[in-house]
Amino acid sequence: MADLVVRSTRVHTGLRELPAQIVIKDGLVTGLRELGETVVAARELDLGDQLVIPGLVDTHCHFRDPGFTHKEDLASGTRAAASGGVTTVFDMPNTEPPTTTPDRLRAHLDDLDRKSVVDYGHNASAVEPDLIPELAAAGAAAFKLWMSYDVERTYPHSPSTAVTDRAVLYRAFEEVAGTGLPLYVHPTDHELYNLNSSRAKEQWGVDPASYARSFRLGDSVAFNAAVATLLEFQRSVGTRLHVLHLSSVEGIRMVREAKAAGRSVTGEANPFAMFVTNDWDRIEQRGPFVLGQWVPPADDVAMWSAIVDGTVDVIGSDHAPHTTEEKLPGWKDMFAAPSGSPMIADYLRLLLTAVHDGRLTLDRVIELCCVNPAQLVGLTGRKGTLEPGADADFVVLDLDHVAPIDGSTSLYKCGWSPADGIVTRGRVHRTFLRGTEIYRDGEVLVDEGFGRPVIG
Incomplete structure (x- = not known):
């Protein structure tokens, strides 16, 4: 007997959409049956024509825990993830202390085990x-690096x-290559960006x-020079390189050519660039609450083309909350105010x-948010x-x-969203995780610690 059977005329498995019954036992999908076929299960859930998709896999989250938990913490961040349809998260190492040593990493994973309501892994420094x-x-x-x-x-x-x-940086490429794991890099040439800032x-x-x-000064030269360096190091060493924040004409061209040559290079785009900071009027209206990086019109066209044609492999939320009090000084000096914004609960709505x-297309969204992120972290067939x-x-x-997005009613600890006011359909x-309903209509239904590690 199955534990649960879920019926819908619209089930997207990640590979195909079909009318189906999803048969679930011990937290696993054990079969897909045609509607009308007899399935014996302890519980049944008939969803009619509602669309069912795989849980999202978000490989790029900043949960601010430990060290900055007034902004967000692992419990609040993963609750927000569940509300956005994200069932597996991988957070980033810019915590305090950062996860630069094995002991710190083990402590961080233990903390995730105690607090996360979704399944998890961590990208170490x-x-x-x-x-x-x-x-x-x-x-x-x-592994994750900033360049x-x-x-200020x-x-x-x-x-x-x-x-x-x-x-x-080159030595990091060599050592990561030896592990077989991907290396995520935030590409900005430090000296060139400081020159442009001045x-x-x-x-x-x-x-x-x-x-x-x-x-964007110098036609995004600080970004493009960094991408060129990364691709040359990848060519030399063979590391699995994942280029973050792809959003410039030239950077996209270089990544597209490397992929066409069969090299182990993947690219990521982010929802704030796709829907928020590519709108100059919105930057002027909301200022520090959307910045981030501006995406000018020509770069916006290139970014969206790359998302559609497969040059971009993954959409990561880059969920990066700060408090309202921390953001407000940015109206007077944005160079001294923190950048980044919450996004994990909103990006599926935008997509x-x-x-x-x-x-x-729906197929492409599921590739970008479910199938490809799972493949990136070695979870093909298990997640996404x-x-x-x-x-x-x-x-x-x-x-x-x-309805319009309203961060004040979200599960974000900071209580706002860069997408506030954008009307979504x-x-x-x-949201279900391993066959258990963890979120419904604004309420998280499981306790902290329900999430499990997906690595190791």
Whole structure:
């Protein structure tokens, strides 16, 4: 007897959409049966025509825990994830202390085990190349580096999680290659960006508009030069390189060419760039509450083309909350205020709206948010799919829901969203993890610690 059978005329397994019964036992999908076929189960859930998709896998989250838990913590962040249809998360190492040693990584994974309501892994810091093999053995899902750090602020881009010395960066590539794990890199040339920041301040001052323009001076030269360096190191060493924040014409061209040559390179785009910071009017209206990096029109076209054509492999939320009090000083000096914004509860709504508007197909959204992220971290067949043998992680969608995003009613600890006011079509109605309902209509239904590790 199955534990649960879920019926819908619209089940997307990650590979195909079909009318089906999802048969679940011991937290796993054990079969897909035709509607009308007899299935014996302890519980039945008939969803009619509601769309069911695999739970999202988010490989790029900043939960601010430990060290900055006034912004977010592992419990609040993963509750927000569940509300956004995300059932597996991988958080980043810019915590305090950062996960630069095996002991710190083990402690962080233990903390996730106590607090997370969804399944989890962690992307460890690669700033100490000699420790990379030990970090991999201790349970790192992947490795993360920043190529630059903040000058006028100490967070979120700390010198303790950045590598600006190219020899050290090259050694990190070598050591990560030996583990077989992916290396995620935030590509910004440190010296070039500092030069551009100085020039922006001299020309426009320190307000949000100046800050936004500073990232794109020299036709995004600081970003593009960093991508060129990363791709050359990857060509030399063979590391599994995952390029974050793809959003420039030239950076996309370089990544596309590397992929066409068969190299082990993947790319990521982020929802704030796709829906928020590619709108100059929104930057002017909301300033520090959306920045981040501006995406000018030509880069926006290139980014969306790359998302559609497969150059971009993954959409990661880059969920990065700060409090309202921390953001407000950015109106006067954005260079000194923290960058980043919450997104994990909102991005599926934004993507469903793009599907409704014809900008993306549902198949492509599921590739970008479910199938490909699972593949990136070695979880193909287990996460990001509803084919038999996978964990029974799925999301029930209400595609008729039309409303503006309102971060004040979200599960974010900070109580706001960069997408506030954007009207979306479609939302998460219910979220299931390993066959257990963990979220429904604004309420998380499981306790902290329900999540399990997916690595090791």
